[in-house]
Amino acid sequence: VQLQASGGGLVQPGGSLRLSCTASDLRLDIYVIGWFRQAPGKEREWISVINRGDTFTDYVDSVKGRFTISRDIDENTVYLQMNSLKPEDTAVYYCVAATVLSSYYRVWSDYDYWGRGTQVTVSS
Numbered sequence: 001v002q003l004q005a006s007g008g009g010l011v012q013p014g015g016s017l018r019l020s021c022t023a024s025d026l027r028l029d030i031y032v033i034g035w036f037r038q039a040p041g042k043e044r045e046w047i048s049v050i051n052r053g054d055t056f057t058d059y060v061d062s063v064k065g066r067f068t069i070s071r072d073i074d075e076n077t078v079y080l081q082m083n084s085l086k087p088e089d090t091a092v093y094y095c096v097a098a099t100v101l102s103s104y105y106r107v108w109s110d111y112d113y114w115g116r117g118t119q120v121t122v123s124s
Contacts, residue, residue, distance in 0.1 A: 003115030005095045010121045011085055017120060019080040021095030026113065029071065032098040033078040036108060037091035037120075046106040047093070048080060056101070063089075085122045092117040 003026070007019040021033060035047040048059045048069040057069050068081040078095060096111035104110040 003095050003097060003113055005093055005115060005118040008093060008118030008120045010123065012124050013086060013122055015085050015122070016081070016083045017085065019082065019093055019095075019118060019120075021078040021080070021115075022076060023097070023113075023115070026097065028076050028078055028097065029073045031113075032101045032105065032111075033069075033071070034096045034098070034105060034111060035069065035080050035093060036096060037089075037093045038117075039088075039091040042091075044094075044108055045091075046108070049101070049105045050078065051101045058105070060106075082120070085120075087122050090120060090122050092119050 003021055003023050005019055005021050011017055032051050034049040036044050037047055038044040047063060050057045050069045054071055059067060066084045071078045094117040097113040098111040102110055
């Protein structure tokens with residue numbers, strides 16, 4: 001099982017990107033999905049989470065009001081809409097999946113499946 005994040009690219013400050021998380025052999029609607037990012041020389045950082053049933057979402061303070069996580073069951077895709085992007089949002093973004101939502105959902109190792117990331121670069 002492998003998750004695939006896509007949709008990254010180069011965008012100017014203030015711009016928007018929508019990242020997608022897909023899996024060819026996994027029904028994402030039955031999993032907790034999280035997003036993490038890692039900038040060069042920095043530790044991996046939790047960004048957002050959505051639970052099964054989409055009744056709970058959470059965000060790191062630095063992206064609240066700018067990023068939105070959502071799920072499209074028909075497309076078997078989880079999205080991360082990123083608006084008002086800043087240079088400090090530059091990082092490789094990863095999506096991860098877990099079978100249950102625990103109190104450690106901000107921790108990378110709490111998830112069961114990981115995948116390749118997508119590069120987001122915010123620069124003028």
